[in-house]
Amino acid sequence: MSKNNSKFQLIWMILISVGVQVLTLIKSSIIASNFGAGIELDAFNLSNNITSFVTTLAASGITTVILPAYVRKADRKSTDSFLTGIFLLIATLYALIFVARHPLVSLLSGKTGQFVAYTDGILGFTILIQSVAAIVSMTAAFYQSEDKFVIPKIINMFTGFLSVIILLLMKEFTIYQYVMVLLSCSVAQLIIDVSIAVACGFRFSISFAFCSKETVALFKVFLPMVISSGVYQIHSLVDSIISSGLAEGNLTVLTYANQIVSAVNSLIIGNLTLYAYPRIVRAHAGSIKDGMHTTSRYAISFHLIICCLITGFFACGKDVISLIFRRGKFDESAVFMTFCCAMIYIFGQQANIIRDLIYRFYYADKDTVTTLKNSMTVSALNIVLSIILARFMGLYGIVIGTILSSSYSLFAILGRTKKKYALTPFAKKDVLELLKNEVALLFSCTMIWILQQVVYFEYLFLNILFFGMISVAMFILSLFTTKSRTVLRLIKRSEV
Helix, strand or coil, X not given: CCHHHHHHHHHHHHHHHHHHHHHHHHHHHHHHHHHCCCHHHHHHHHHHHHHHHXXXXXXXXXXXXXXXXXHCCCCHHHHXXXXXXXXXXXXXXXXXXXXXXXXXXXXXXXXXXHHHHHHHHHHHHHHHHHHHHHHHHHHHHHHHHCCCCHHHHHHHHHHHHHHHHHHHHHCCCCHHHHHHHHHHHHHHHHHHHHHHHHHCCCCCCCCCCCCCHHHHHHHHHHHHXXXXXXXXXXXXXXXXXXXXXXXXXXXXXXXXXXXXXXXXHHHHHHHHHHHHHHHXXXXXXXXXXXXXXXXXXXXXXXHHHHHHHHHHHHHHHHHHHHHHHCCCCCCHHHHHHHHHHHHHHHHCHHHHHHHHHHHHHHHHCCCCHHHHHHHHHHHHHHHHXXXXXXXXXXXXXXXXXXXHHHHHHXXXXXXXXXXXXXXXXXXXXXXXXXXXXHHHHHHHHHHHHHHHCCCCCCCHHHHHHHHHHHHHHHHHHHHHHHCCHHHHHHHHHHHC
């Protein structure tokens, strides 16, 4: 692929990602209006989280393992056998979940009656929807191997748009009608996706050469990927299970808060790390010290961006959530809970962005074992903290447990890095810059809170616009006051 074409595809991928996130928020707004934060949506979210746990584990591994095989034109019989084995495993797990769905849901949620009845009825639909996602992950690897990154994203956006249009036309609908719409759009996505893939040269046939050397090699690569992905998925599933056992609507609130944070991760944090990773790799190729220096430099800059984002969300996040979700059955109390949970989650992204960059340094050093050990330890801690804190603090305990474990994750990987490389990832001057970011964050949020006690507009959009601009201006002014090295460096570059 030419350099210009690569940039063109990257720009389109980012734009389409924005479009998908917008459609997701619109759909969530429609669903919130129709169901509120009630038992039906709690049942759907638990059902979806159980089935997506299996799919996400498999899909992440499928794409990662099959993509290199497609690129190097590996023996098709081996890749087809690998995929056949994975799909048989997924089908077996889904069959067991479906057969044991009633006792499984009762055990996981600790509830009986209508909630379990709703979840039982929905689970079969979500299994079919997630099965489509597993198959599409196979074609996604093929598209990437052919440098056709945009095609699956366009298909995903089209079917997302289709589901939004159908829901808008229906106006009111039951939870079963909702999952039928999702299933219909998933089937449409599958048909379009596979048809285009076949037209581009994709081929697959069921094969059982499981003992061949090439197939065994693929499974050996797949296993650690599943473990690594499973670590995060397990604690996410546990959070959902714990919240489903709390007050009615808590799981739905947690799902919406996670959705907001996922949008932030996809559009901002994901693109920041995507930008920094190749530069860390190139710096690491020079020397470990250069790689570490580049990692810390990006960590300081990206931490500043996240602090600015936190300031903005503190200033107008509740109004944004009200604008998107508050209508119909989704009332003010649900808006407030969603804002508080999302605010805590986003505050924790400070630790996550720095940790993710340090992980990229390890990947550049071809070390995935250290990061896996760190992730496993942190996930275990997260589960324990969530269970304990939820008993005393309810839903907020689950969220606080997550950010506490994220903070521990950062300090743990910093300790491992110092021990392994005998290098301090952040010098004293770097720590000072991070502290300047924190001071700017705390000062800006304090001033905005004081201003909000005096000034407030009746129209949400005007409120969002005013406090959004004020928050950014206040944060930048605070950075000037603390003489932030990052800001001063940007000024010097602009003068050149």
